[in-house]
Amino acid sequence: VLSRLSVYRKGSTYVINIGFTSEDPVKAASLANAFAENYLLEQLDAKFDATSRANSWLNDRLTVLRAEVRSAENAVEVYRGQSGLLSAQGSSLTEQQISDLNAQLIIQTADYNETVARLESVKAKVARGDAADTIGEVLASAVIQTLRAQESTVAGKRAELSSRYGPRHPEVLKVEREAADVQAQIQQEIKRIVSNLESEVGIAQQKVRSIESGLNRLRGELSSNNRSLVRLRELERDAEASRSLYESFLERFKENDDQETITDADARIISKAVIPSTQSSPNTLLNILLGLALGVAAGLGMVVLAEMLDNGLSTGADVEREIGVPFIASVPKLGDGWVNVVRNLMGKTQMPGDFIAENPLSMFAESFRTLRSTILLSDSDKKPKVVTISSALPGEGKTTIVRSLGRLSAMSGSKTVIVDCDLRLRQLSKLSEVAPKAGLIKYLKGDAALRDLIVKDKKSECDYILNSENEYTNRDLFGTPEFGKLLTALRRKYDLVILDTAPILLVTETREIARQSDAVVIASRWRKTKADAVTTATNILQSVNANIIGLVLTQVNMRTRRKYGIGDYSYYSRQYGKYYASPIKETVG
Ligand SMILES: Nc1ncnc2c1ncn2[C@@H]1O[C@H](COP(=O)(O)OP(=O)(O)OP(=O)(O)O)[C@@H](O)[C@H]1O
Ligand SMILES: [Mg+2]
Numbered sequence: 001v002l003s004r005l006s007v008y009r010k011g012s013t014y015v016i017n018i019g020f021t022s023e024d025p026v027k028a029a030s031l032a033n034a035f036a037e038n039y040l041l042e043q044l045d046a047k048f049d050a051t052s053r054a055n056s057w058l059n060d061r062l063t064v065l066r067a068e069v070r071s072a073e074n075a076v077e078v079y080r081g082q083s084g085l086l087s088a089q090g091s092s093l094t095e096q097q098i099s100d101l102n103a104q105l106i107i108q109t110a111d112y113n114e115t116v117a118r119l120e121s122v123k124a125k126v127a128r129g130d131a132a133d134t135i136g137e138v139l140a141s142a143v144i145q146t147l148r149a150q151e152s153t154v155a156g157k158r159a160e161l162s163s164r165y166g167p168r169h170p171e172v173l174k175v176e177r178e179a180a181d182v183q184a185q186i187q188q189e190i191k192r193i194v195s196n197l198e199s200e201v202g203i204a205q206q207k208v209r210s211i212e213s214g215l216n217r218l219r220g221e222l223s224s225n226n227r228s229l230v231r232l233r234e235l236e237r238d239a240e241a242s243r244s245l246y247e248s249f250l251e252r253f254k255e256n257d258d259q260e261t262i263t264d265a266d267a268r269i270i271s272k273a274v275i276p277s278t279q280s281s282p283n284t285l286l287n288i289l290l291g292l293a294l295g296v297a298a299g300l301g302m303v304v305l306a307e308m309l310d311n312g313l314s315t316g317a318d319v320e321r322e323i324g325v326p327f328i329a330s331v332p333k334l335g336d337g338w339v340n341v342v343r344n345l346m347g348k349t350q351m352p353g354d355f356i357a358e359n360p361l362s363m364f365a366e367s368f369r370t371l372r373s374t375i376l377l378s379d380s381d382k383k384p385k386v387v388t389i390s391s392a393l394p395g396e397g398k399t400t401i402v403r404s405l406g407r408l409s410a411m412s413g414s415k416t417v418i419v420d421c422d423l424r425l426r427q428l429s430k431l432s433e434v435a436p437k438a439g440l441i442k443y444l445k446g447d448a449a450l451r452d453l454i455v456k457d458k459k460s461e462c463d464y465i466l467n468s469e470n471e472y473t474n475r476d477l478f479g480t481p482e483f484g485k486l487l488t489a490l491r492r493k494y495d496l497v498i499l500d501t502a503p504i505l506l507v508t509e510t511r512e513i514a515r516q517s518d519a520v521v522i523a524s525r526w527r528k529t530k531a532d533a534v535t536t537a538t539n540i541l542q543s544v545n546a547n548i549i550g551l552v553l554t555q556v557n558m559r560t561r562r563k564y565g566i567g568d569y570s571y572y573s574r575q576y577g578k579y580y581a582s583p584i585k586e587t588v589g
Contacts, residue, residue: 001031004020004021004022005018005019005020005031005035006018006019006020006021007019007035015270016267018032018035018036018039018273019032019273020032020035020273021280021281025275025276025277025279026275028273028275028276029272029273029274029275029276030273032273033269033272033273036269036272036273037269039267040267040268040269043266043267044264047266051256051259054256055253055256055257058249058252058253058256059253061249062246062249062250062253065242065245065246065249066246068242068246069239069242069243069246072235072238072239072242072243073239073243075235075238075239076232076235076236076239079228079231079232079235080232083225083228083229083231083232092222092225092229094218094221094222094225095222097218098215098218098219098222101211101214101215101218102215104211105208105211105212105215108204108207108208108211109208111204111207112201112204112205112207112208115197115200115201115204116201116204118137118197119194119197119198119200119201121135122135122137122138122193122194122197123194126190126194135190137193137197138189138190138193141189141193143189144186144189144190144193147182147185147186147189148186150182151179151182151183151186154175154178154179154182155179157175157178158172158175158176158179161175312524312525312526312527312528312529312530312531313524313526313527313529313531313534313551313553314526314527316330316553318531319524319551319553322531322534322535323531323534323535323538323551324535324538325522325538325548325550325551326549326550326551327550327551327553328370328371328374328521328549328550328551328552329367329368329370329371329374329552329553330367330526330552330553330554330556330558331364331367331368331397331400331401331404331552331553331554331555331556332363332364332367332555332556332557332558333526333554333555333556333557333558334352334355334364351400351403351431352364352397352400352403352404353399353400353402353403353404353407353431354403354459355404356368356403356404356407356408357407357411357459357460360408360411363558364404365404365408367552368401368404368405368408369408369412371401371405371521371552372405372408372409372412372496374549374550375387375496375519375521375549378519378547378549378550379518379519382518383495384517384518384519384547384549385490385491385494385495385496385497385518386487386490386491386497386499386516386517386518386519387496387497387498387499387517387518387519387520387521388421388499388501388510388513388514388517388519388520388521388546389401389402389405389498389499389500389501389521389523390501390503390504390510390513390514390520390521390522390523390537390541391503391504391522391523391524391525391529391537392503392504392505392522392524392529392533392534392536392537393503393505393506393525393529393533394425394502394503394506395525396503396523396524396525396529396554397523397525397554397555398422398500398501398503398523399422399427399428399431399500400554401521401523401552401554402418402428402498402499402500403418403428403431405418405498406418406457406460406462406496406498407457407459407460407462409462409495409496409498410457410460410461410462411460411461414494414495414496415461415463415493415494415495415496416461416462416463416494416495416496416497416498417454417462417463417464417465417490417493417494417496417497417498418462418463418464418465418497418498418499418500419440419464419465419490419497419498419499419500420440420464420465420466420467420500421440421478421499421500421501421502421509421510421513422500422501422502422507423440423441423467423472423473423477423502423509424502424507425502426466426467426469427500428464428466428500429466429467429468429469432455432457432464432466433458434455434456434458434464435455435466435468435469436452436453436454436455436464436465436466436468437452437453438452438453438468439453439466439467439468439471440453440465440466440467440477441467441468441471441472441473441477442468442471443465443482443486444477444478444480444482444483444486445473445475445477445482446482450486450489453465453466463494476509476512477509478509478512478513478516479512483512483513483516484516487516487517499513499517501513501514504537504540504541505533505536505537505540511540511541511544511546512544514541514544514546515544515545515546517546517547518547519547519548519549520541520546520547520548520549521548521549521550521551521552522534522537522538522541522548522550522551522552523551523552523554524551524552524553524554525553525554525555526553526554526555526556526557528555534551
């Protein structure tokens with residue numbers, strides 16, 4: 001199943017494509033959707049797991065932290081109790097006591113100072129002997145006031161008695177004593193008041209001292225308290241740190257706890273897979289196009305390969321470019337089509353040479369008309385009469401050309417003779433249906449007359465000079481004067497003398513024949529004979545000063561050729577096909 005699943009990220013987006021390939025479109029869509037949903041579920045599960053794991057960890061941590069906070073805060077309280085640093089409104093007890101005592105000290109000191117001042121002033125007045133009335137303390141005393149009242153009563157009595165009695169009168173003396181007694185009592189009272197003040201000063205002083213000593217003690221206490229305070233603050237900080245850590249964990253825990261209940265997947269489904277309406281594979285159109293492209297490529301490859309392997313001559317342009325001789329004509333290839341196969345089976349073998357007699361208007365015949373007129377026009381001064389048909393290699397169609405050209409020429413009204421100069425194969429002789437009285441060899445040896453040589457063609461006015469079957473020689477007969485004489489005789493008697501020869505590259509005699517001819521035509525098999533071979537043959541002919549008038553491509557498949565041969569008349573053969581009336585199909589290549 002997984003191999004049919006395709007998951008890929010779309011470009012650089014965060015979109016993930018999930019596809020599933022199946023023969024059943026409904027199944028494909030539902031499976032793709034199922035994969036997407038499962039993916040989301042799994043993501044949720046994973047997230048849920050992660051948060052609950054985090055929560056349990058946080059929970060553990062919280063328990064530990066809570067214990068830590070408790071013990072830290074406990075330590076603070078215990079220490080505070082031990083060190084007496086009980087806090088009240090931000091200040092310690094000692095500090096408060098000190099401030100209280102300070103306030104008392106101020107009051108008591110003022111009180112003391114005032115008492116001392118009063119004592120001093122009273123003492124000073126008493127020492128100066130000032131009237132007791134000027135001393136406020138004395139005036140305020142009830143005892144003094146009573147005594148002052150007695151004093152004035154006694155003074156009144158004394159004044160009354162002194163006016164009546166003499167100073168020695170007992171009554172006067174008695175009053176005098178009373179007055180002195182009152183006065184003594186007043187002095188006594190003043191003394192008492194002073195000593196009273198003195199004791200008051202003493203008490204005030206005592207109070208001040210006690211406050212001061214209290215303060216001193218408290219100050220000592222405070223300095224030791226401050227040392228304890230440092231420790232206390234330390235403990236408090238510890239407790240504070242533990243608490244804030246605990247609180248932040250607690251916060252986190254609460255958040256997580258919330259998350260655990262409302263976890264969301266990171267991914268969501270943008271669009272569900274729909275049931276596809278067309279198949280994804282095989283892509284018929286693509287396959288057809290691919291096949292087409294491959295086919296075309298292979299075809300092109302084959303063509304290129306064929307072109308590379310084929311270094312024969314293909315067009316007239318090839319001939320002129322590669323061989324450097326004029327191109328004359330293309331002789332169509334005859335009959336390897338099914339029509340001829342049937343004819344062959346029926347025993348009616350038709351030789352290409354016979355074709356022209358039966359189909360004088362064919363394209364095949366036309367190529368020989370071209371050849372003929374090229375030969376005739378090749379020299380404007382004197383018409384070439386002796387024409388050698390040669391080729392570099394065997395089987396290039398020389399004999400076929402000779403027979404066809406001979407017949408055509410004869411049919412065109414020229415007196416024509418064709419001579420079988422191929423002493424080895426003697427094809428022309430073999431093809432002929434009539435035997436001569438004497439063969440060419442016999443004549444060249446000087447053993448026969450010209451008129452014994454000549455035989456008439458059955459199908460045309462063309463004359464033949466042939467070889468007899470059983471004659472053979474190793475002598476070079478073409479270098480003899482007899483051959484020259486033969487040509488002269490033939491020139492006189494005929495308009496056109498066509499010589500069939502052996503291949504140049506194989507048989508040396510051909511050079512001699514070519515040398516003595518007026519014109520030489522090279523036959524070369526279309527796309528078969530290598531250009532190198534043709535060039536070599538051409539060079540040989542040129543070295544004996546043969547007059548090469550051009551080259552004929554033979555056995556040309558016109559159908560194929562049409563596609564190549566731009567520049568040849570044959571290229572137009574399709575358009576002008578109606579000009580070539582032919583009872584049988586000539587090119588069925
Ligand atoms: N235009 C043509 N169409 C079809 N077949 C042809 C054509 N020309 C020649 N042939 C065939 O090719 C073969 C060789 O041809 P031909 O004998 O004319 O060549 P050649 O050059 O005379 O050969 P050789 O060097 O052996 O004498 C023959 O079987 C002939 O029938
Ligand atoms: Mg031949």
